[in-house]
Amino acid sequence: MMRSSDEPVxxxxxxxxxxxxxxxxxxxxxxxxxxxxxxxGEIYGFIGANGAGKTTTIKILAGLIHASAGEFRxxxxxxxxxxxxxxxxxxxxxxxFPGYLSGREFLDFQxxxxxxxxxxxxxxxxxLLDEVxxxxxxxxxxxxxxxxxxxxxxxxxxxxxxxxxxxxxxPMSGLDPAGRRDLxxxxxxxxxxxxxxxxxxHILSDAEVLCDRVGILREGRLALEGSLDTILGPGAAxxxxxxxxxxxxxxxxxxxxxxxxxDRVLFRVEGEAALANLLDRLRAAGAGLHSVTxxxxxxxxxxxxxEEQGARERHEERAx
Numbered sequence: 001m002m003r004s005s006d007e008p009v010x011x012x013x014x015x016x017x018x019x020x021x022x023x024x025x026x027x028x029x030x031x032x033x034x035x036x037x038x039x040x041g042e043i044y045g046f047i048g049a050n051g052a053g054k055t056t057t058i059k060i061l062a063g064l065i066h067a068s069a070g071e072f073r074x075x076x077x078x079x080x081x082x083x084x085x086x087x088x089x090x091x092x093x094x095x096x097f098p099g100y101l102s103g104r105e106f107l108d109f110q111x112x113x114x115x116x117x118x119x120x121x122x123x124x125x126x127x128l129l130d131e132v133x134x135x136x137x138x139x140x141x142x143x144x145x146x147x148x149x150x151x152x153x154x155x156x157x158x159x160x161x162x163x164x165x166x167x168x169x170x171p172m173s174g175l176d177p178a179g180r181r182d183l184x185x186x187x188x189x190x191x192x193x194x195x196x197x198x199x200x201x202h203i204l205s206d207a208e209v210l211c212d213r214v215g216i217l218r219e220g221r222l223a224l225e226g227s228l229d230t231i232l233g234p235g236a237a238x239x240x241x242x243x244x245x246x247x248x249x250x251x252x253x254x255x256x257x258x259x260x261x262x263d264r265v266l267f268r269v270e271g272e273a274a275l276a277n278l279l280d281r282l283r284a285a286g287a288g289l290h291s292v293t294x295x296x297x298x299x300x301x302x303x304x305x306x307e308e309q310g311a312r313e314r315h316e317e318r319a320x
Contacts, residue, residue, distance in 0.1 A: 015072060016068045016220075017068050029220065031057060031060075036222065041191045043199075044214070046214075047214055047215070052219065053217055053220045060072070061074065089159055091157075091171055092154075092169055096150075097150065099143030100142075108122075110157045132155055150174070151174045163195055165196050180206065219310065223310070232297050241269055242290040242293075252281065255269045
């Protein structure tokens with residue numbers, strides 16, 4: 001976990017990116033003044049809907065495309081300085097590697113590019129093949145590898161050379177449940193090895209398990225950033241309420257009836273005001289209160305709240 005006195009390993013300030021369309025198609029602004037800060041030793045989840053700008057941001061950080069405006073720093077260097085990439089490990093979305101190489105040959109080639117000597121190449125390649133679950137398929141040509149196997153090898157190549165900062169774009173893509181579990185364990189082990197992790201994901205349950213902090217990207221801007229306790233609240237923000245003789249009771253604002261069985265109803269309530277309102281209505285209706293169970297909002301629920309808020313704001317802006 002980071003210390004507040006540490007110099008960030010990644011900062012972005014007012015980052016913008018506009019793509020020009022073909023011929024008369026105009027321009028599309030993807031990033032609109034994005035600010036980011038990632039500290040040493042943390043696992044940072046970068047989440048957002050499709051088209052929010054996650055991959056565009058990561059391509060800028062990796063040096064694959066240029067920002068239209070703004071600036072960023074990696075590992076103490078300006079993002080335009082090649083030295084900023086020396087301690088960087090990177091996995092792009094949908095990696096594509098030479099099909100004529102085996103997994104072992106591919107990792108050995110990548111290790112040469114990193115600058116590892118022969119003994120360390122052999123040692124690190126064997127270790128990483130084992131860590132990503134590819135030791136038994138190390139000599140299989142990449143053209144015969146599944147998407148999940150290619151993803152595992154992509155993660156292995158990103159870890160060559162013990163990077164200081166690991167940037168992963170949708171690392172869970174193509175992995176089966178066992179592969180996702182293995183990758184979660186591998187990511188969680190990185191801070192103890194001195195590696196900070198910045199990854200994008202649309203699998204919010206994984207981000208909730210892994211992350212020290214998350215940033216939620218919406219329409220090219222950071223809509224929310226902070227620790228999970230900050231974003232979700234340290235205590236209950238929602239409740240499950242089970243009542244009897246409440247079959248005819250309407251759910252109400254902030255309340256959803258998620259199951260009805262015989263005369264028992266399970267309500268899911270968000271917010272203290274909605275809880276108080278439901279309890280008052282249950283008493284007034286003569287219903288029996290069976291249980292009130294506190295629960296914290298999930299990251300997915302918080303994310304969907306922000307998306308709905310954004311949709312309402314866009315609707316209000318278009319209204320006459």
